[in-house]
Amino acid sequence: MSDPSTIVRTYIEMWNETDPERxxxxxAQALTDDASYLDPLMAGNGxxxxxxxxxAAQQQYPxxxxxxxxxxxxxxxRVRFTWSMGSPTGEPVAVGVDxxxxxxxxxxxxxxxxxxxxx
Numbered sequence: 015m016s017d018p019s020t021i022v023r024t025y026i027e028m029w030n031e032t033d034p035e036r037x038x039x040x041x042a043q044a045l046t047d048d049a050s051y052l053d054p055l056m057a058g059n060g061x062x063x064x065x066x067x068x069x070a071a072q073q074q075y076p077x078x079x080x081x082x083x084x085x086x087x088x089x090x091x092r093v094r095f096t097w098s099m100g101s102p103t104g105e106p107v108a109v110g111v112d113x114x115x116x117x118x119x120x121x122x123x124x125x126x127x128x129x130x131x132x133x
Contacts, residue, residue, distance in 0.1 A: 016119060016120025016121070017120070018086045018088045018093050018116070018120065019086060020120075021043075021044055021086075021093075021116070021120050021121060021122065022082060022085065022086045022093065022095050023082065024040055024043050024044040025044040025045075025112075025122065025125075026080050026081065026082050026097060027040055028040035028041050028043075028044055028065075028068065029068055029071075029080040029097075030079050030080055031068075032069075032072055034065065034069060037065050037068060037069065038061060038062065038065040041061045041064055041065045041068070042061050043121070044121060044122060045061060045064060045121055045122050045123070045125070046117055046121050046122070046123040047060060047061055048060055048123070049061070049064065049121075049122060049123050049124065049125065050123075050124050050125070051064050051067065051125045051127070052125070052126050052127070053110070053126070053127030053128070053129070054127075054128070054129055056070075056071065075099070075107075076102075077101070077102030078099050078100060078101055078102065078107065079099070079100050080097050080098070080099050080100075081097065081098050081099075081100065082095060082096075082097055083095075083096040083097055083098050083109065084096040091115055091116050091117070092113065092114070092115060092116070093113070093114045093116055093122070094111060094112070094113050094114075095111070095112055096109065096110070096111050096130075097109070097110055097111075097112065098110075108129060108130075109129070109130040110127050110128055110129045110130055111127070111128050111130065112125055112126065112127045112128075113125070113126050113127075113128075114126070
């Protein structure tokens with residue numbers, strides 16, 4: 015199994031990558047080909063669809079960046095981590111917790127995101 019910290023860092027990096035080709039490469043590194051993603055606002059299945067979904071989110075929130083806040087916490091084939099999304103000025107505008115199931119190679123195959131209540 016790949017190092018969960020590396021996979022999660024790649025996952026955060028894919029959310030920040032604005033170049034579509036590079037983003038798709040990062041998605042493929044972090045997620046399986048048939049991965050599913052679901053949060054309260056969007057969903058996607060498979061590397062191309064999830065990469066395009068991230069691109070659409072970037073268009074909606076230009077200049078916003080994701081950062082790892084805590085984790086990953088890992089047991090068995092499960093991983094949990096907390097992230098934040100900051101505005102172009104660096105102010106946090108969203109915080110969430112993602113839960114994922116991983117495969118033997120460490121990549122995520124099923125990701126569910128939850129948003130934390132606004133402070």
